[in-house]
Amino acid sequence: ALPLLAVPAGCMLTTLLFFHAHRFLIPSIPFFLVFAGNGILFMWNYFKQKHFRITVKPLIIFLLLLLLSNHNLFRTHTVRWAQENFNAGSFYFSRQNYDAAKQYFEKSLSYDESYTPALLNLASTYIQTQRYEEGLTDFLQMYRASKTAQWPIPYGITQLLFASGNLEEAERWGIKICQNYPDQPECYNLLGSIYFSQSDFPHAEEILRKGISRFPHASQLFSNLGSVLLREKKYPEAIQVLTDALAKTTSYPEPFYLLGTAYYESGDYASAQKIMEQAAASFDGYPDMWFLLTQVYIRTNQHARADIACNYLYKLTSPDKAVVLQLAQRFSSLKQYKYAQQFAEQAVKLGIPETEIEYLLPSPSNTDR
Template sequence: MAKNRLMFEPDGPETIRPAPEKENETIEYGDPVYLDGTARSVRSFRTLIISGVILILLLVIGAGAFYLWRSAPEGSPEGRISLDGARDRYYIPESDLTDALKKGRQQYLQLARDDARRTFQKILDESTSDKERSIAHIFLGVMALEEDRPGQAKHHFLSALKLDESSVGALINLAIVERKLGNREEAQRYAEQAKELAPNDPAVAMILANLLLESSDPEKAEEIYREGMSRSPDDTIMRYNLGLALIRQNKLDEAELEFNRLVEMFPSDPLAVRALAYLGQIAFLKNRPEQAVQYYRRAIGLAPDEARYHYNLGVVLLRMRDNQGALEAFDNALKAGGSDADVFQNLALAYERLNEPTLAAKALERALLINPQSVEGLFQLGDLYHRQKDLLRAAENYRKIVNITPGDTNTKEALIRLGRVYREMERYQDSADVLGRAVTLSPNEGQVLYELGLTYRMGNRFDDAVAVWRKALQNGVKLERADERTIRLALGDSYRAKGAYDLAINEYRQVEGRNREAPVVEDDAELHLRLGALYRDLKDAGKASEYYRRVYEGASSSPAQRRDAAKDMASLYLKDADRASLDEAGSWAYKAARLDQSDAETQLLRAEILLRNESGVDREKAIEILMAVAHSRLPSGLEAKTYLLLGDAYYKNGEYRRAVEALETASEYDPGNSEILKKKRLAVSALRSEGR
């Protein structure tokens, strides 16, 4: 079920690719924060009327509740909030500053960073004071952190600590760097050293609380934040982090209070925008969508170029069934800026659900402009093109994945999908080549071997297909039960197509044997349809009908499988010329049509049975059915049969000119069909005789 997904800011500039939900996955702070949702975006105003209906359907399907997308285990309780990363405050030295350091600090505060960097570098080059040089390193490290260069920042902070082992600033900033790099044990060690040197320093308390929040001890983190707030009530970072700690404990009312205070007291602070985003999320979770809309509109007012806020606003408006407002919000999200590729990937998912592949592709291309190396984005775009049968572009995206991945699972999966695309393009050798590379990466994986065998079979390399599938069934090749089933069914189908019925039966019986193992499969409609077809080929109508009836009457058979079984039963009875068999054929064809009126094969079968009745009324009904089928989207391969039957119906009805036209059309689809040519000659002869 689709669910509404709200999106929040990542902790740093790095783009983090979304990952599927996993069991027992722990919360990772600093990642993008998302809540799942029904529609993640919608189409443009030009298609508003059509899209409105679809949007309402999407809402009915899944607009009920929020679940964590990335940050919580699958199946987590409704109503939880994913957390943004706690904010750090870099330690900026304020005491023990020489005149040169004061000059550099002033330049830094005035945002003259290049001048400040030159001043501090001059201190490093010329000063003989370890203390002064240590502080210069701290300033340079902070500037490197602000420019998202943690490696260089770490170098400066370590140099500062080497020059002054009692430097609290160096220790605090090292803890922040290690936290950003994911080295929490190292971060904790530096923070504890800083606490020993300065137990009452608020900056030390801040980094310790942040580490506690990340280590699943939000209660202790809350205690430290509140203590810090009591000493510095105007500290916006402390208040923001306190809100995160409260959310982590599901204290939504208290979190809402703290974020509201931050916004009211410091409306121009950069964290006010993020606080508004959390207030919107909390209001939505509390079923106050109107209030959530207000918060998001305020956030957009402060950051109009941030796509995620427009996107989240659209999700909330969808919940309120304000489809026009949602459309506008999603359009604005697509037009807005932002450096988070995930926003545009989710917009693409929504556009695709709304049958707007062009807009979906546009959103994905935008995501890949932001992060060209996004494997997930490339898979998503490749799959979109594949579904739209734009095979050249699909192949291009899968090849990109192969080129940028190091021979891992993503490489293998891209090779498999590329092999399928080449197979659909009838480039069987290219398909075999890339699937062979996939086999090299995973030689004992049944799915890969199955795909390679399928390419061989479709490329008329029957012996190679059988050899590959046999290899997959040998000892030493690890096969899941489902993979073994797939391969054995494919082998059976191949043997049946070649007339090797005994070998085909053996493979199908192997599947039957596995079905009797736990967990037992009682009704295997897919297998029984194959066995019915096999015995039909062997002209054993009794056995064939036994399997078809089991499918039609099976409780677990899908409507499509029951329809196919009914069609096959009708075809069996149609082979006999007696009246009773014809009546049975008509009865089964009617059952198939009731299950699926739009199925062209079923309608052709009904028309053929009606034509056998030799009744003028039935012929007219057959012509009516065949005309409807001919003017529909015919599946490839049925065109010739449709016009052959139509020509036959017109001929029997004495409408020879129409019969000739229909048979000529049939001949265009299947020029070498002797039956069509024979009936065309008869119709032409009858037309000429009629004109004499």
């Protein structure tokens, strides 16, 4: 009887390996059906012939193999477990449950210590919770323990230094990761952001252009370079770079907003209106875009449209106290007191003391646009 057990046992073992390693990916389905079917048919013949003693043995072997496979002895589903724990962490991260997210990202790394998405999101979790020292300790430990550190580890260290305000060290690490990992566009973006935060626009422009020369299809590099050129008031260059960014992808609102800003600040209000209205049709939840569109309408004396855009901006941001106050301040700084008053009143309703917003409306007569 023992030689006969090899058939169903082999079929079931192969089935389990495919099941755990591939999780029913399309290429594994035919193998799963063939091997599982053979095992089931073989055992059915035993049942049909009333050979119960022989039938019990493959059942026991099947259960033992099932338990064995779930202990990952052969590491057939390590990647899957790393992926599934990362997915769970991402779910909690999107719902701002950062403690649970951190646990799942760490569990993902326990199965695959070089799993890039988990490393990147773990660093983001430390940043979101402002646990910079803990994050740096964790990532520096991983960096020292790894003989050939994966790029997300020093990248995460640089992110944490940057977020914590240690710009000098962040710049040093940023230069290092660009030198050691020149095949990662994220490294150029991060170093460019570090230079930008220090108002070192020439160096920011230099590193971003270097990244673009290596990665001509990385749209984020173009967007970041456009931001730098805007701050340098190089409007024609900014318009060209941001137009190139939109030629590569129209999936994100940032290039639209930056291009609209470049047109607006260069005095080309017609082009600014065109690009911002195009963006508004696709990205209606981006407050800065609606603020800029309101400014375009005001500059072109389209006051009815400005009112509509501002009302939409109000509905979009009215539950957020900090954003409402910021918008009241922005409108007030432009002496657009009609709109400033609308947002100031909402800020009071949300709990901001009137004494903190009195300066936004200097006198009742200042209500013109």
